[in-house]
Amino acid sequence: MYRVVAAAKPLQRTLVRRVSTNFNSHAGSGSSLEGYTPPTTSPANDMIAQLAAKHLDRLSLKDLIRFGRPPLSTQSLLTSARFTREYLPVRLSRRIRALRNLPYIIVSNPNISTIYNNYIDSLTAILAFPAASLTNLTEESRFTELLTEIVKTHSNTIPILAKGFLECRGYVTPEEATKFLDHHLRARIGTRLMAEQHIGLHLASVPQPPTVAVPGKSYIGTVDTELRPAEIIDSCASFVGDICEVRYGARPKLTIDGNPDVTFPYIPVHLEYIITELLKNAFRATIEANSPVPIIVTIAAAPGPPDAGGITIRIRDQGGGIAPDDLGYIWSYSFSTFDGSRSSIGSGNSGHLDDTDGGNAGSGMDVMGRFTESAGVLEPSSIAGLGYGLPMSRAYAQYFGGSLKVQSAYEWGTDVYLRLKGVGLDGL
Amino acid sequence: MSTILQVSSRMRHCASSLESSLTQAALVGSHAKILRSRVIPTTTPTITPKVNARHLSSIQHNPRWRASGVLDSYVAQPAHPISLRQLVFFGGRNLDEKKIISSANYVRTELPLRIAHRIRDMQKLPYVVVTNRHLSEVYELYYKAFESFRRIPEIKTLEDNEKFCEIVKTALQEHLTVIPSLAMGVLECNDLVPSHELDRFMNVILRSRISRRVIAEQHLALTDTFNSPFHFPDSVSHQPHDFVGEVFLRCNAREVVEQVGKHTLELAREANGSTSPIPEIQIEGRLDTTFPYIPSHLEYIIGELLRNSIQATIDHHTPSTTSLPPIRVLICHTKEHIIFRVSDQGGGIPIAELAHLWSFAKGPRATSYLQNFSQVPKMAATLQELQKTAHTHSRRESMDTSLSRLTSRSPNLRLGMGLPMSRVYAEYWAGNLELHSLDGYGTDVFLQVSKLGNKCEQLNLDGV
Numbered sequence: 001m002y003r004v005v006a007a008a009k010p011l012q013r014t015l016v017r018r019v020s021t022n023f024n025s026h027a028g029s030g031s032s033l034e035g036y037t038p039p040t041t042s043p044a045n046d047m048i049a050q051l052a053a054k055h056l057d058r059l060s061l062k063d064l065i066r067f068g069r070p071p072l073s074t075q076s077l078l079t080s081a082r083f084t085r086e087y088l089p090v091r092l093s094r095r096i097r098a099l100r101n102l103p104y105i106i107v108s109n110p111n112i113s114t115i116y117n118n119y120i121d122s123l124t125a126i127l128a129f130p131a132a133s134l135t136n137l138t139e140e141s142r143f144t145e146l147l148t149e150i151v152k153t154h155s156n157t158i159p160i161l162a163k164g165f166l167e168c169r170g171y172v173t174p175e176e177a178t179k180f181l182d183h184h185l186r187a188r189i190g191t192r193l194m195a196e197q198h199i200g201l202h203l204a205s206v207p208q209p210p211t212v213a214v215p216g217k218s219y220i221g222t223v224d225t226e227l228r229p230a231e232i233i234d235s236c237a238s239f240v241g242d243i244c245e246v247r248y249g250a251r252p253k254l255t256i257d258g259n260p261d262v263t264f265p266y267i268p269v270h271l272e273y274i275i276t277e278l279l280k281n282a283f284r285a286t287i288e289a290n291s292p293v294p295i296i297v298t299i300a301a302a303p304g305p306p307d308a309g310g311i312t313i314r315i316r317d318q319g320g321g322i323a324p325d326d327l328g329y330i331w332s333y334s335f336s337t338f339d340g341s342r343s344s345i346g347s348g349n350s351g352h353l354d355d356t357d358g359g360n361a362g363s364g365m366d367v368m369g370r371f372t373e374s375a376g377v378l379e380p381s382s383i384a385g386l387g388y389g390l391p392m393s394r395a396y397a398q399y400f401g402g403s404l405k406v407q408s409a410y411e412w413g414t415d416v417y418l419r420l421k422g423v424g425l426d427g428l
Numbered sequence: 429m430s431t432i433l434q435v436s437s438r439m440r441h442c443a444s445s446l447e448s449s450l451t452q453a454a455l456v457g458s459h460a461k462i463l464r465s466r467v468i469p470t471t472t473p474t475i476t477p478k479v480n481a482r483h484l485s486s487i488q489h490n491p492r493w494r495a496s497g498v499l500d501s502y503v504a505q506p507a508h509p510i511s512l513r514q515l516v517f518f519g520g521r522n523l524d525e526k527k528i529i530s531s532a533n534y535v536r537t538e539l540p541l542r543i544a545h546r547i548r549d550m551q552k553l554p555y556v557v558v559t560n561r562h563l564s565e566v567y568e569l570y571y572k573a574f575e576s577f578r579r580i581p582e583i584k585t586l587e588d589n590e591k592f593c594e595i596v597k598t599a600l601q602e603h604l605t606v607i608p609s610l611a612m613g614v615l616e617c618n619d620l621v622p623s624h625e626l627d628r629f630m631n632v633i634l635r636s637r638i639s640r641r642v643i644a645e646q647h648l649a650l651t652d653t654f655n656s657p658f659h660f661p662d663s664v665s666h667q668p669h670d671f672v673g674e675v676f677l678r679c680n681a682r683e684v685v686e687q688v689g690k691h692t693l694e695l696a697r698e699a700n701g702s703t704s705p706i707p708e709i710q711i712e713g714r715l716d717t718t719f720p721y722i723p724s725h726l727e728y729i730i731g732e733l734l735r736n737s738i739q740a741t742i743d744h745h746t747p748s749t750t751s752l753p754p755i756r757v758l759i760c761h762t763k764e765h766i767i768f769r770v771s772d773q774g775g776g777i778p779i780a781e782l783a784h785l786w787s788f789a790k791g792p793r794a795t796s797y798l799q800n801f802s803q804v805p806k807m808a809a810t811l812q813e814l815q816k817t818a819h820t821h822s823r824r825e826s827m828d829t830s831l832s833r834l835t836s837r838s839p840n841l842r843l844g845m846g847l848p849m850s851r852v853y854a855e856y857w858a859g860n861l862e863l864h865s866l867d868g869y870g871t872d873v874f875l876q877v878s879k880l881g882n883k884c885e886q887l888n889l890d891g892v
Contacts, residue, residue, distance in 0.1 A: 259869070300868045301869075302867035309779055310867070314864075409767045411761070417866070
């Protein structure tokens with residue numbers, strides 16, 4: 001198993017614990033421990049530990065917009081680059097540390113070890129970029145290209161991790177798995193955000209060729225200062241409705257009420273992810289219950305600045321609610337009631353997320369098919385089944401101090417309350 | 429009649445002393461700040477120069493010492509929780525002398541037992557809290573009741589039962605002041621003890637109080653039935669066997685909401701003037717469900733929720749608005765539960781208030797609620813005017829229940845207790861109450877009650 005990890009790339013061997021040969025040669029020389037040398041830890045492992053131990057501030061929306069509206073001055077752009085160059089390795093090291101503390105048998109799983117290797121690769125690549133060279137725009141552009149590569153590499157982490165943990169479900173309890181995943185995926189939000197924020201600021205500050213997509217005028221990196229939730233809801237409803245048509249041949253209606261014109265500063269991709277997942281649940285429930293009642297989305301804007309009360313979105317469906325037996329599991333990773341079966345990591349049930357070939361998936365689409373279909377965490381194209389929608393949505397909501405609550409009236413329907421706090425622009 | 433006068437005179441006494449007790453509370457507050465980390469039963473505290481001797485002596489308290497051996501033996505026994513279904517089953521058809529006497533003895537032994545536990549709870553609270561004027565009155569009431577009930581000999585005949593019922597009725601009347609006293613006491617002590625401790629105390633003591641009144645009132649109602657099986661004061665269209673004591677077997681969810689809705693809207697109209705707009709209450713969902721429940725409990729909770737929604741809707745919209753958005757009540761049911769969802773567009777609840785919503789101790793706004801409470805005693809005298817006979821299906825409508833006082837109070841009296849009290853009542857029968865606020869738009873409240881009444885009383889917070 002040691003071989004699996006080391007075989008990836010020659011560069012990686014330095015970051016993997018190596019056992020000293022002295023120890024092996026000592027094997028046959030009797031009971032005395034004289035001359036015993038303990039295994040050496042390679043310096044690179046020390047570095048991971050050192051980096052991981054560095055102090056890290058939680059990323060806040062205010063941090064993200066601290067340089068002001070783009071285009072940024074060269075000075076500011078370089079500061080952002082240097083900040084990212086300094087702290088991204090800390091974040092990556094912490095993820096590596098968490099992964100390598102998992103049981104051996106888990107990290108040996110090919111899927112999980114792929115993810116592990118990705119992190120090692122990315123860390124190596126960043127550390128190879130000298131921080132001192134970030135003094136001009138050319139170097140900064142090179143650095144941004146590197147960041148873009150890293151973001152791309154890691155875009156598929158969730159389905160791959162999910163599959164890996166599923167395959168390991170006999171070796172880990174659901175609680176342990178949930179604890180690791182929860183921590184890991186929440187930290188991942190911040191890591192990705194840090195990289196994407198700099199990329200966004202760069203694209204908006206440094207002239208780009210026309211083929212490259214740049215953020216809109218109201219954006220500060222990943223933050224849209226004029227985000228209109230109703231727009232996101234409309235587009236997500238359309239997307240999820242399409243999936244419904246494909247799968248069920250029908251799509252439920254959706255109406256928006258409350259305050260559809262309100263805008264607030266927030267990160268669109270986060271809101272999109274959350275709304276998509278929540279609408280998937282609501283649409284599926286409505287269709288499977290054969291309910292003609294439309295799904296009602298209410299947008300409420302608290303009075304005062306956006307970082308005070310914020311925005312609350314209520315998604316109300318009449319799709320039959322959540323069975324009391326299932327309620328305790330809705331926040332677990334990999335719990336899904338899709339196709340009427342229930343399975344979760346570590347439970348050993350032959351549930352829907354079984355990785356047997358062909359599977360007992362009533363949809364005619366086996367698990368492999370579903371995983372390859374989803375291009376990345378932000379473009380899931382299956383209606384359900386992964387079991388990550390609710391816990392991930394809550395992780396995104398809570399990241400900047402919001403909340404996600406589910407209230408079900410079994411045999412009637414479900415109300416979901418999403419609360420998000422924006423960021424005060426303070427005249428920006 | 430005489431008991432009402434006694435009660436109201438005590439309340440007037442309460443009212444006039446409230447002012448001085450507020451000053452005292454402030455003094456005790458500052459006094460306690462010095463001693464906060466240690467509540468010492470000694471009488472030589474550090475005195476700051478500002479507090480003078482006259483004020484100190486007014487907060488001196490010489491508690492009656494009672495031998496606690498008797499109490500100990502009661503506290504050692506666990507209470508015997510019952511379920512709604514048992515209440516119904518026990519008092520069903522074939523009510524005979526044997527059953528009445530058995531019921532009487534159950535009540536005779538359970539009441540002192542349950543009160544003993546609460547007395548012990550109070551004894552363990554910090555000294556400075558129990559010596560609060562209001563809480564010490566409750567303590568004295570409880571001890572008196574304990575002493576009186578534990579001395580009642582075994583009930584053997586119907587005559588014994590009649591005497592017993594009189595004692596129970598008197599006690600129930602005397603204890604009508606308990607809820608306002610507890611609430612005021614807790615509000616006054618909110619800077620002496622962490623609020624989660626006060627809330628826990630209130631929850632336990634209120635639950636126990638509900639339990640005692642339920643079994644007591646149930647027994648009185650059963651005795652009534654037994655004595656005059658064909659006499660039903662004020663029964664609307666309900667057949668005799670629809671009631672088993674206080675339990676209404678065929679509580680219809682929609683009817684309850686309609687009745688309570690009408691009643692609360694009337695109160696709102698009176699308080700806000702007949703020209704100002706009042707929101708409509710719309711009911712939707714599965715409207716045909718019936719289930720056994722104690723109507724006054726359900727009516728109290730629904731009443732509080734509708735009250736909150738109506739007032740919020742009125743307050744949130746400008747006076748010139750001609751029509752207010754309706755309050756929508758959804759009724760639905762599962763095999764085991766009935767669910768009520770009350771949705772309003774009253775603007776929601778700001779985050780800052782959410783923290784103290786469920787607390788009896790109320791955080792920083794305690795003083796304003798305290799001032800409203802001072803009007804509760806005055807209410808007692810004019811209660812006959814205020815009380816509308818709109819709502820209850822209670823067999824014993826002439827009985828002045830503490831719940832009916834609260835249900836009929838003017839909407840202007842914001843006591844801040846509606847939600848935490850409602851939650852105590854809901855959770856008492858293993859139901860629950862949840863609130864979700866859409867800040868800037870409105871509020872949704874979910875009430876879940878157990879349908880079949882199989883769930884037992886939740887006497888302890890840990891559900892045992």
